[in-house]
Amino acid sequence: xxxxxxxxxxxxxxxxxxxxxxxxxxxxxxxxxxxxxxxxxxxxxxxxxxxxxxxxxxxxxxxxxxxxxxxxxxxxxxxxxxxxxxxxxxxxxxxxxxxxxxxxxxxxxxxxxxxxxxxxxxxxxxxxxxxxxxxxxxxxxxxxxxxxxxxxxxxxxxxxxxxxxxxxxxxxxxxxxxxxxxxxxxxxxxxxxxxxxxxxxxxxxxxxxxxxxxxxxxxxxxxxxxxxxxxxxxxxxxxxxxxxxxxxxxxxxxxxxxxxxxxxxxxxxxxxxxxxxxxxxxxxxxxxxxxxxxxxxxxxxxxxxxxxxxxxxxxxxxxxxxxxxxxxxxxxxxxxx
Numbered sequence: 001x002x003x004x005x006x007x008x009x010x011x012x013x014x015x016x017x018x019x020x021x022x023x024x025x026x027x028x029x030x031x032x033x034x035x036x037x038x039x040x041x042x043x044x045x046x047x048x049x050x051x052x053x054x055x056x057x058x059x060x061x062x063x064x065x066x067x068x069x070x071x072x073x074x075x076x077x078x079x080x081x082x083x084x085x086x087x088x089x090x091x092x093x094x095x096x097x098x099x100x101x102x103x104x105x106x107x108x109x110x111x112x113x114x115x116x117x118x119x120x121x122x123x124x125x126x127x128x129x130x131x132x133x134x135x136x137x138x139x140x141x142x143x144x145x146x147x148x149x150x151x152x153x154x155x156x157x158x159x160x161x162x163x164x165x166x167x168x169x170x171x172x173x174x175x176x177x178x179x180x181x182x183x184x185x186x187x188x189x190x191x192x193x194x195x196x197x198x199x200x201x202x203x204x205x206x207x208x209x210x211x212x213x214x215x216x217x218x219x220x221x222x223x224x225x226x227x228x229x230x231x232x233x234x235x236x237x238x239x240x241x242x243x244x245x246x247x248x249x250x251x252x253x254x255x256x257x258x259x260x261x262x263x264x265x266x267x268x269x270x271x272x273x274x275x276x277x278x279x280x281x282x283x284x285x286x287x288x289x290x291x292x293x294x295x296x297x298x299x300x301x302x303x304x305x306x307x308x309x310x311x312x313x314x315x316x317x318x319x320x321x322x323x324x325x326x327x328x329x330x331x332x333x334x335x336x337x
Contacts, residue, residue, distance in 0.1 A: 001084045003190070006053040006062075007076060008091040009098050009130075009162070009174060014073060016043040016240050016247045024249030024316070024330040043240060043247065046213040047173035048094045050075025050160075058091045067197075070252045073245025074202055075176025078160065079190030080105070082147035082183040086140040092130045096212050097164050098174055099130055103302070104158030105140040105178065113138060114163035129164055147180045151288050154185040154192040157200070157265035157302045170270050171210040173245070175202065179265065195306075196260040201243050201251075203276040203297055203319055203329065204269040208238035239273065239327070241319070247328030254317070254333035262307040266297055274299040276324065282315035283307055283335065294320060309335040 020041045052062040052075075068077060080086050090100050101113035109120050115128040130136050148156045158178040162169035177200050181192045191198065208218050218238050227234050243251045256262050264285060268274045276297040284293045285305035295303055312335045319329040 001081070002087055003078075003080055003084055004087045004089065005076065005078055006056055006058065006089045006091075007050050007100070008053055008058050008093050009048055009096075010051050010093045011046065011048050011095070013044055014047040014049070014173065014245060016045070016242055016245060017041065017250050018246070019250050022248040022328075024332065026248075026330060045208055045211070045217045045240075047073070047211065048096060048098065048213075049073055049173045050100075050176050052076035053091075056089055058093070070254055071177075071200060071244055072251065073173055073204075073242075074200065075160070075174070077200070078176070078178045079181070080142045080178070081181045081186040081190055082142055082144055084142045084190075086142065088138040088140070089135065090130060090138060091135045092132060095132055096172070097129050097131050098162040098169060099128065099164050100138055100160055101163035102138075102140050102158065102160040102178060104156075104180065105146045106143050107138070107140045111138045111140060115165075142180055144183070148182045153263065153304060153306055154194050155179055155181040155263065155304065157267060157304050159267050159300075159302060167270055168210050168212055171207045172212045173206070175204075175269065177265065177267065192263070194261060195263045197256050197262045198265065199254050199262070199333075200265045200267075201278070201317075201331070202245075202267050202269065203274065203278060203324075204242050204245065205271045205273040205324070206240040206242060206245070206269070207235065207271050207273075208240065209235045210271075241324045241327035241329035243317075243329060243331045246331070249330055249332055251331035253314075254331065255336065256309055256333070257336045258309055258312055260309065262309060264305045264307060266295065266301075266303045266305065268297040268299060268301050270300050272299070273324075275321065276329075277320035278317075279320045280307070280315065280317055280333075282311040282313060283309045311335060312337055
């Protein structure tokens with residue numbers, strides 16, 4: 001089967017705290033009960049993100065299903081079953097030069113979506129840099145080595161992201177998920193048959209001083225404060241410790257029912273600060289046949305963990321690295337009866 005996606009890169013104003021306050025209720029030094037750790041209620045930055053469209057005209061953004069509203073800043077979920085092909089018709093609606101580069105799946109040089117000296121030329125290089133207003137079709141295949149391994153469950157997570165200037169592209173917001181299900185284990189939509197509910201969470205430290213929109217977002221504040229753009233304090237003030245682009249509990253509540261088969265897909269961004277310990281309060285998960293409630297993620301890591309929740313209530317889900325926790329890398333999930 002060939003699964004086709006129409007994906008655009010769009011410029012948006014992204015609010016890391018859309019509710020305007022700290023919803024996690026975790027006290028911060030020198031911050032009031034409803035005040036952000038930074039003292040700023042809304043953290044809004046101009047960014048570029050991937051969005052799914054209904055067709056090749058790229059006139060109508062496809063409505064994201066409610067179950068995936070928690071994806072936040074992440075691009076659209078791309079699904080496949082082992083043996084499928086993925087066809088991505090990509091349109092660059094930004095002022096930037098960007099690409100789409102996948103992890104895990106198989107591709108030829110003209111669908112790699114990465115800019116470097118690889119010995120190719122001409123049309124084979126066209127995937128390396130999609131300029132403003134450009135459209136390109138990427139073809140990725142999904143052989144057995146792209147699917148779950150012997151120690152995995154029925155599905156695994158990969159990611160895609162822009163790879164023109166990789167670190168800056170990702171800090172600008174261009175990253176999204178791919179889920180591959182084992183052959184014969186997928187429903188028609190590609191989701192695993194043996195899972196009742198899925199969540200995807202990106203433990204992402206966004207460095208807004210390394211965004212393509214740095215000057216508009218951060219440069220102005222630097223001038224007002226009479227700071228040099230190279231000042232480490234400026235970077236510290238513009239590191240956003242987020243889950244799917246939300247901080248301080250602003251990620252929509254992740255809701256499940258007691259006894260459901262819940263699969264968590266975890267990933268992280270590429271900054272040197274992206275060393276995370278994902279921790280669930282109240283319940284445990286299994287990963288690689290091991291029972292745990294804290295799972296390690298290094299930069300650009302991906303992991304899949306399964307949970308059968310037995311503890312009802314609203315629970316904390318956060319990074320256990322101290323600076324990340326106090327910086328707002330915190331969400332909540334709810335287990336209903």
